[in-house]
Amino acid sequence: MDTEIITIYCLCDDFLKAMNHVEDRQRRLIDAEVMTVAIVAARYFGGIIERARVMLAEPRYMPLMVSRSRLNRRLRRVMPLLLSLFETLAEEWKAQNEASWYALDTFPVAACDPYRVIRVRLYDGEAYRGYQASKRRYYYGLKLHLMVTAHGQPVEFFLTPASCGDVTGLQLFNFDLPEGSHVYADKAYNDYRIEDELTQVGIHLLPLRKKNSKRPHPAWLTTLISAKRKVVETAGSLIQRCMPKSIHAVTAAGFEMKVVLFVLGLSLHYVLG
Incomplete structure (x- = not known):
């Protein structure tokens, strides 16, 4: 699991850098880490964000983890980025589909x-x-x-x-x-x-x-x-x-967000092998 979590984080971080994504300098948790929490929750914890947050708050992962409520607000903000990541992977899958x-x-x-x-x-x-x-x-x-x-x-x-x-x-x-x-x-x-x-x-x-x-x-x-x-x-x-x-x-928006994460998790399944 450790290797897959690191791979997910690196993928999200490289994706945001390629987009020239700009973040608030005062944030404790960067957007790549927020995206990683969401994806890890979908892949390993049945979409339960809190369980993923608690696990990834360990010093070896994300020692500057934010609170549950703040993380939920951040997740709503990064949803367009997660959808963009899915679309980027989709273009790659279509290119490989000989x-x-x-x-x-x-x-x-x-x-x-x-x-x-x-x-x-x-x-x-x-x-x-x-x-x-x-x-x-x-x-x-x-x-x-x-x-x-x-x-x-x-x-x-x-x-x-x-x-x-x-x-x-x-x-x-x-x-x-x-x-x-x-x-x-x-x-x-x-x-x-x-x-x-x-x-x-x-x-x-x-x-x-x-x-x-x-x-x-x-x-x-x-x-x-x-x-x-x-x-x-x-x-x-x-x-x-x-x-x-x-x-x-x-909320309905939260329900739909988790379904989107499950589909994104399937796409990442083929990245992680």
Whole structure:
């Protein structure tokens, strides 16, 4: 763990230096250290910032650690930097993706189970009630839309209310991919208009077809898509493995910040090996 923590800190510090990032000279904890605390919490402590803060306050790590409340305020300020770090890594993963194919899917992020909806404070309304088909259960929270490379490295993601359909989410992807890329998806992503628009810019969206599809795929292509899609399912499993059964958060913004950190943690998983 020590080697990985040092690697995470060096990566954050080098990233901020490359950006010519300017900080307040009076700060006790530099932004690279704040980013390190957040990432360590996501990778090793189920997103619990306080546990990471206490561990990293040891003299061999960050002897000038700030208080819990001050650290939480600093975390909100560095969130744009963490997102920029994710985007920088995403560009690197796309450059290394010689296979030039990607896969996308959605994953539930539950704030609570339906029977506890009356007590939930983070979100309000039926828009946040979703259905997880694989487990045949309803949940209350968000939906993570994720796109990964052929090696499982995340290159794009965003969050929507749990009731958001996959086709609706498909319209929100940027598809900032190299020309000639192929994107594999499941049956929920059938939208001929988006497929045609992406084809015009050299990107080929290939979802599994439904039985009544007007554009059926040959059997060999259906088998290929099914096989390629497994990489995004594996990526989703790695993210959910880091998530605790219940993500502790006081505000919706704090809940979403921790989900972002779990996705960033997946990207750093491929940096750390």
